[in-house]
Amino acid sequence: MLKVKDIDVFYDKIHAIKQLSFHVKEGEIVTLIGANGAGKTTTLKTISRILEPAHGIIKYRDEDMAKIPPHQIIDLGIAHVPEGRRIFSKMTVSENLQMGAFIRKDKREIKEDLEMVYKRFPRLKERYKQIAGTLSGGEQQMLAIGRALMSRPTMILMDEPSMGLAPILVEQIFDIINTINNAGTTILLVEQNAKQALEIADRGYVLETGKIIAEGTGKELLQNAKVKEAYLGG
Amino acid sequence: MTLLIQQFINGLSVGSIYALIALGYTLVYGIIKLINFAHGEVMMMGAYFAFLAVIVMGMPFLATLIFSMVLAALLGITIERVAYKPLRKAPRISALITAIGMSLFLQNLALVVFGATPKVMPTVIPKQPINIGGIQVGTVTIVTLVLSIFFMIVLDRFIKNTKPGKAMRAVSEDKEASVIMGINVNRTISITFAIGSALGALGGVLYSVAYTQIFPTMAVMPGLKAFVAAVLGGIGLIPGAMLGGFIIGMVETLTKAYISSQLSDAIVFGILILVLIVKPTGILGKNEKEKV
Numbered sequence: 001m002l003k004v005k006d007i008d009v010f011y012d013k014i015h016a017i018k019q020l021s022f023h024v025k026e027g028e029i030v031t032l033i034g035a036n037g038a039g040k041t042t043t044l045k046t047i048s049r050i051l052e053p054a055h056g057i058i059k060y061r062d063e064d065m066a067k068i069p070p071h072q073i074i075d076l077g078i079a080h081v082p083e084g085r086r087i088f089s090k091m092t093v094s095e096n097l098q099m100g101a102f103i104r105k106d107k108r109e110i111k112e113d114l115e116m117v118y119k120r121f122p123r124l125k126e127r128y129k130q131i132a133g134t135l136s137g138g139e140q141q142m143l144a145i146g147r148a149l150m151s152r153p154t155m156i157l158m159d160e161p162s163m164g165l166a167p168i169l170v171e172q173i174f175d176i177i178n179t180i181n182n183a184g185t186t187i188l189l190v191e192q193n194a195k196q197a198l199e200i201a202d203r204g205y206v207l208e209t210g211k212i213i214a215e216g217t218g219k220e221l222l223q224n225a226k227v228k229e230a231y232l233g234g
Numbered sequence: 235m236t237l238l239i240q241q242f243i244n245g246l247s248v249g250s251i252y253a254l255i256a257l258g259y260t261l262v263y264g265i266i267k268l269i270n271f272a273h274g275e276v277m278m279m280g281a282y283f284a285f286l287a288v289i290v291m292g293m294p295f296l297a298t299l300i301f302s303m304v305l306a307a308l309l310g311i312t313i314e315r316v317a318y319k320p321l322r323k324a325p326r327i328s329a330l331i332t333a334i335g336m337s338l339f340l341q342n343l344a345l346v347v348f349g350a351t352p353k354v355m356p357t358v359i360p361k362q363p364i365n366i367g368g369i370q371v372g373t374v375t376i377v378t379l380v381l382s383i384f385f386m387i388v389l390d391r392f393i394k395n396t397k398p399g400k401a402m403r404a405v406s407e408d409k410e411a412s413v414i415m416g417i418n419v420n421r422t423i424s425i426t427f428a429i430g431s432a433l434g435a436l437g438g439v440l441y442s443v444a445y446t447q448i449f450p451t452m453a454v455m456p457g458l459k460a461f462v463a464a465v466l467g468g469i470g471l472i473p474g475a476m477l478g479g480f481i482i483g484m485v486e487t488l489t490k491a492y493i494s495s496q497l498s499d500a501i502v503f504g505i506l507i508l509v510l511i512v513k514p515t516g517i518l519g520k521n522e523k524e525k526v
Binding site: 079087088089 | 408412417
């Protein structure tokens with residue numbers, strides 16, 4: 001479904017991603033794990049075309065994404081839950097969710113999806129009129145995920161959804177990711193929380209300074225000695 | 235007492251013009267964090283456009299307004315495309331200097347095209363005052379106030395309820411997140427310049443109707459005062475620009491009436507200095523804290 005082939009990405013002169021290749025199949029949860037600065041966020045931003053690769057090809061359903069302007073990536077069915085949530089903090093909760101459906105014109109279905117999101121995240125329903133910036137961190141993360149769902153994506157790029165959340169909320173977020181995937185949405189998940197990410201993932205890639213150093217199924221990587229030592233606390 | 239009420243209404247009317255112009259500053263600042271110093275010149279061009287519409291084409295007042303606003307909107311879009319867009323990733327100071335350059339360019343362009351001699355705006359709104367319960371108010375004053383408030387309400391509805399309006403709010407808050415949502419950021423910035431410039435032109439037309447003279451440097455003072463108004467209310471905030479505009483108009487008018495007409499500008503700019511010392515974010519501005 002998504003094919004990333006030999007991409008190089010630079011920040012000015014810093015070579016952040018080196019000859020990176022991986023793929024995601026329809027219906028999978030694939031995770032990219034690795035330490036801070038390994039290039040995980042850069043990879044997602046490059047797929048969303050917020051960043052431009054210097055070389056390499058990214059294809060989504062055999063379509064070359066380089067030809068599509070960044071704001072039309074969502075039309076392909078790819079939603080992005082960015083690092084740090086990036087909700088519109090001055091808008092209300094319901095306005096934020098509607099921004100997720102910005103490209104859609106089917107008003108009735110948007111309303112249905114809004115109800116679906118509220119059903120999945122009752123806290124958001126309770127607070128639909130509240131200014132999003134006043135939500136707690138966990139609620140903001142739910143809002144960011146709900147907002148992504150509002151575009152009816154076929155694939156969601158998730159960047160550190162568990163960052164800065166209490167353990168109980170982290171558990172909840174991973175449950176939600178699983179549920180969304182079970183409902184048929186493919187997920188590319190970037191996480192520092194390697195253990196939990198690998199537990200729910202079908203497959204994973206380990207990134208180190210812009211390169212893939214290991215890959216395999218979630219289970220394999222959980223057993224991998226190198227991975228265990230470096231990311232799972234021995 | 236009647237004099238005070240009259241002055242009060244005059245103040246509101248002048249203030250509404252400043253508010254219209256201040257909205258242009260604040261909208262643009264909100265979306266690309268640039269003080270568009272050429273905005274005053276868009277107002278001046280708006281006045282010239284109106285002059286042409288009335289004198290050359292013989293348009294009635296409302297058609298004149300629309301004509302001027304549309305042309306100014308196109309001018310605003312062009313300015314952004316030509317001068318600011320190439321600098322979007324450059325340091326902010328570069329764009330600021332470019333804005334000052336654009337301001338001078340437009341002043342001199344007007345000088346070449348229209349000449350240095352002031353043009354006199356014909357009487358498009360009847361001069362005789364209206365008498366409301368013993369209070370004499372100029373027709374121009376009332377028309378200015380009504381039109382300004384009407385367009386402010388339209389703007390408010392537009393920003394709150396329409397898709398391009400929501401896109402403007404989203405882009406002003408977070409460009410990257412907006413792109414992810416599928417918002418065309420370039421188009422949204424163009425729309426913002428169009429709206430800001432159209433409101434500026436409206437201010438320019440009303441200003442030239444009230445003060446009758448149109449000349450290339452006419453916008454320097456009202457442009458600066460509107461900028462002060464935008465900062466006073468809280469730059470980047472739409473209600474702030476409106477509030478700031480009305481306050482500046484009121485202060486200026488009341489100073490002229492009761493203290494000294496020579497001191498009024500000094501007091502207006504004194505307010506800017508005071509605001510910058512006491513509350514740099516403006517009356518409605520907040521120091522935002524980040525939430526984890």
